[in-house]
Amino acid sequence: MYGFDHGVWMLGGWIVMLALWLLPFVLLFVSIKVFFERFKAGTDKSALEILELAYASGKIGREEFLRKRDDLQARSSGDLP
Structure with missing residues (x-):
């Protein structure tokens, strides 16, 4: 037992x-x-995607979008310091 x-x-x-x-x-x-x-x-969104969403929702205008987009693309290509 x-x-x-x-x-x-x-x-x-x-x-x-x-x-x-x-x-x-x-x-x-x-x-x-x-x-x-x-x-x-x-x-997970990139800065450019966030910018595009802000433009699409109307938070920023076309001129501001184009200026910021060009700035982001220049930074990614290494043109700006």
Whole structure:
């Protein structure tokens, strides 16, 4: 009878204990990763895309859009210091 009481741990109970200890850490890691991926998803736009959205929504005029677009393109090509 004594053997049946502790026999479960000898037959794989250590796997259950390992899972119980690792599961919270794995869940924490996955939740942090998902949170930061969602947070980063909104910041993938380039400056030119943001400028185009501002122009399309009417926040800036055509002349300002063209001036800023030319400035951004000059910076990306290395013409400006």
